[in-house]
Amino acid sequence: MRIGELSNRAGIPVPTIKYYLREGLLPAGELxxxxxxxxxxxxxxxxxxxxxxxxxxxxxxASARSVLASIDAPDVSLHExxxxxxxxxxxxxxxxxxxxWQLALAEADAxxxxxxxxxxxxxxxxxxxxxxxxxxxxxxQDGLLGLLDEYAxxxxxxxxxxxxxxxxxxxxxDHLVEGVVLGTVLGDALLAAMHRLACEDASQRAFGAxxxxxxxxx
Amino acid sequence: MRIGELSNRAGIPVPTIKYYLREGLLPAGELxxxxxxxxxxxxxxxxxxxxxxxxxxxxxxASARSVLASIDAPDVSLHExxxxxxxxxxxxxxxxxxxxWQLALAEADAxxxxxxxxxxxxxxxxxxxxxxxxxxxxxxQDGLLGLLDEYAxxxxxxxxxxxxxxxxxxxxxDHLVEGVVLGTVLGDALLAAMHRLACEDASQRAFGAxxxxxxxxx
Numbered sequence: 001m002r003i004g005e006l007s008n009r010a011g012i013p014v015p016t017i018k019y020y021l022r023e024g025l026l027p028a029g030e031l032x033x034x035x036x037x038x039x040x041x042x043x044x045x046x047x048x049x050x051x052x053x054x055x056x057x058x059x060x061x062a063s064a065r066s067v068l069a070s071i072d073a074p075d076v077s078l079h080e081x082x083x084x085x086x087x088x089x090x091x092x093x094x095x096x097x098x099x100x101w102q103l104a105l106a107e108a109d110a111x112x113x114x115x116x117x118x119x120x121x122x123x124x125x126x127x128x129x130x131x132x133x134x135x136x137x138x139x140x141q142d143g144l145l146g147l148l149d150e151y152a153x154x155x156x157x158x159x160x161x162x163x164x165x166x167x168x169x170x171x172x173x174d175h176l177v178e179g180v181v182l183g184t185v186l187g188d189a190l191l192a193a194m195h196r197l198a199c200e201d202a203s204q205r206a207f208g209a210x211x212x213x214x215x216x217x218x
Numbered sequence: 219m220r221i222g223e224l225s226n227r228a229g230i231p232v233p234t235i236k237y238y239l240r241e242g243l244l245p246a247g248e249l250x251x252x253x254x255x256x257x258x259x260x261x262x263x264x265x266x267x268x269x270x271x272x273x274x275x276x277x278x279x280a281s282a283r284s285v286l287a288s289i290d291a292p293d294v295s296l297h298e299x300x301x302x303x304x305x306x307x308x309x310x311x312x313x314x315x316x317x318x319w320q321l322a323l324a325e326a327d328a329x330x331x332x333x334x335x336x337x338x339x340x341x342x343x344x345x346x347x348x349x350x351x352x353x354x355x356x357x358x359q360d361g362l363l364g365l366l367d368e369y370a371x372x373x374x375x376x377x378x379x380x381x382x383x384x385x386x387x388x389x390x391x392d393h394l395v396e397g398v399v400l401g402t403v404l405g406d407a408l409l410a411a412m413h414r415l416a417c418e419d420a421s422q423r424a425f426g427a428x429x430x431x432x433x434x435x436x
Contacts, residue, residue, distance in 0.1 A: 048356050056353045078425050086414050117419040125414035132408050135274045138266050141400055143383035144408070150379050151412045154372035159416035161368050163424045165361035176425075182359055184417060188410050190350050190362070194369045195409055196304050196343035198377035199402060201335040206381045207296050207398075 003029070006039045010047040017047065023061050025050045025068060049178065053088075057185035063088035067185075071177055081177050083120070085184040090124040104130040115152055162187055221247070224257045228265040235265065241279050243268045243286060267396070271306075275403035281306035285403075289395055299395050301338070303402040308342040322348040333370055380405055 029037030108130035247255030288302040326348035
């Protein structure tokens with residue numbers, strides 16, 4: 001199909017498709033003349049994947065490019081691809097240095113080991129955890145720190161369910177790799193949306209009356 | 219204390235503190251001479267809060283400013299403050315329009331109602347959920363869609379535990395408001411970090427061997 005039909009099929013304007021081509025997010029079509037290229041079903045699918053990473057996952061163009069490159073590379077292991085996807089969704093925490101930060105990193109590492117999780121040392125999620133430990137303690141939010149195991153148990157159950165769902169599609173290894181990446185990027189977003197909805201509900205139930213009272217007093 | 223001591227206490231350079239003052243993230247100190255201001259403990263605490271929102275929560279300066287303003291406003295209800303915090307962490311999904319998008323919004327709304335959650339219609343988390351429903355379906359990731367109730371159950375349990383922890387600090391309403399905001403911003407980040415760690419662990423267990431095999435074949 002020509003670029004106009006590709007645009008209709010994917011619901012994405014032609015100039016945006018050309019931008020993705022220039023940015024290396026979409027492979028070039030097959031040239032049928034110097035000014036004419038043909039696109040196929042894999043381009044339609046790739047465009048949906050690009051939109052999912054950019055719009056739903058909130059990735060930058062550069063992060064999306066590195067995630068897509070690792071999906072495409074035939075000699076990159078599933079586990080390495082997962083690492084790239086995790087890096088893309090967890091930018092390294094800023095302003096971290098010094099002995100306090102080293103201690104927090106070691107503490108997060110020890111916590112992960114105690115939990116029995118098989119995670120590479122130095123993973124971006126480990127750094128995020130260390131940063132959160134420091135921040136919560138600094139702000140005197142010991143209550144949330146006391147919930148670490150509850151967060152972990154919830155995350156474990158979900159990860160097991162996700163991997164189970166993804167593992168059923170063993171026929172096509174490319175689909176598996178894509179699924180693992182989407183599980184990381186979109187699973188994160190799904191969990192965040194659910195968490196915010198559940199927080200609003202729980203806060204409404206617990207504090208709804210108190211808040212109304214406070215507003216009346218205020 | 220003077221700005222130099224404030225800088226030492228909070229571990230933040232003086233020029234950064236001056237930037238936060240200009241951006242309205244930190245209230246001005248008490249002027250003791252035209253060029254000299256005094257700062258107190260609430261400034262130390264506020265600086266930690268600002269760093270938590272910017273660095274750990276990943277909020278923009280503008281979003282952090284609106285969250286802090288709603289924490290400070292005496293006549294804003296807890297529930298409204300939570301709404302502002304949720305808006306800050308969930309930028310509205312881009313590129314959404316048309317009948318398909320309206321259907322997805324209605325579907326997300328109906329799903330939330332079926333779950334029995336008390337959530338205002340039009341909440342940003344509801345839009346995020348609608349966007350994810352559309353995206354996952356578009357990409358043929360029905361497996362993850364099948365896990366919606368698992369995500370919801372995990373989120374519900376966590377939200378209940380968070381609200382329980384926060385509710386114990388009823389003595390100080392300001393602390394409660396701050397806790398609800400931090401629960402939203404940092405609870406999200408904590409859950410995301412845990413989810414990524416658990417995913418890496420689950421993927422290592424499920425696909426570690428398969429990936430190694432694939433790499434050897436590749």
